[in-house]
Ligand SMILES: *[C@@H]1O[C@H](CO)[C@@H](O)[C@H](O)[C@H]1NC(C)=O
Ligand SMILES: *[C@@H]1O[C@H](CO)[C@@H](O)[C@H](O)[C@H]1NC(C)=O
Ligand SMILES: *[C@@H]1O[C@H](CO)[C@@H](O)[C@H](O)[C@H]1NC(C)=O
């Protein structure tokens with residue numbers, strides 16, 4: 596992404612002055628799939644489209660006109676115009692916060708891509724942002740104000756930052772948020788989670804069991820994927836919702852479980868946890884074979900040590 600950004604800046608500022616050299620950057624690496632989406636694919640395609648159109652290299656200004664159907668191009672073209680106006684008039688009247696974000700990052704039809712930029716806090720997001728990809732930065736703290744004005748967010752990916760502190764309420768009001776990744780950070784506890792969440796990745800942190808509230812997952816009735824692997828949990832989180840399909844708890848410090856951990860105790864012999872497919876408990880001190888009644892309601896046994 597670094598190459599991409601530098602090239603991006605070059606593209607916007609120097610292009611009018613110099614003729615573009617043959618496109619050596621064609622091999623610029625885009626980040627690996629992870630939460631890859633259709634948007635990302637479209638992004639790649641349209642980006643390559645713009646860069647490598649031959650006539651564009653010769654006549655950038657004409658190409659701009661010809662490319663009017665391209666969202667990304669229009670967006671940046673408008674911003675550049677705003678930037679020029681700002682420089683000419685030298686007034687403070689325009690709110691440039693969002694503009695700055697979209698120069699540092701890439702903004703494309705509701706998505707903001709800000710990866711490997713060394714940023715230390717969440718940037719000001721354009722209104723109506725649906726998808727934020729801010730992986731591999733140096734963000735240390737998340738504040739309520741970071742997302743307070745952006746209730747449209749559906750996916751936030753903050754994998755690989757240095758987050759150790761999340762103000763409570765940072766995510767709670769994001770009623771459309773479905774996917775959240777806080778993997779590979781420095782968290783000791785989980786923030787309050789929003790109701791529509793379907794996927795939470797918080798693996799590779801320092802989360803202890805006391806950092807997860809007893810009812811943290813109870814109301815998340817659409818939660819399907821929960822990754823808490825490689826943390827410091829001493830027990831399985833309580834009140835796991837019925838919607839859960841995958842539960843990753845490998846490489847924690849879980850020493851025991853009970854008959855109520857996954858099921859509902861001995862009495863409820865007819866209860867079956869319908870959706871649960873995968874429970875990973877390998878890399879924990881617990882010997883699962885000691886708790887033969889703990890898995891009665893499951894369709895498959897957890898992965899882990901049995902003797
Ligand atoms: C500019 O936007 C920021 C963040 O959205 C906001 O805090 C600030 O009040 C705005 N300033 C003006 C002049 O609108
Ligand atoms: C869960 O998903 C369904 C179907 O997408 C939706 O109707 C329902 O409102 C969601 N539940 C919550 C708590 O958001
Ligand atoms: C795991 O838990 C035990 C107590 O059950 C504790 O003594 C030990 O320090 C813990 N290990 C880690 C890595 O936190």
Ligand SMILES: *[C@@H]1O[C@H](CO)[C@@H](O)[C@H](O)[C@H]1NC(C)=O
Pocket residue numbers: 859860861862
């Ligand atoms: C099991 O059933 C008995 C009586 O039916 C009840 O007193 C007890 O609380 C139940 N235990 C659990 C764990 O539900």
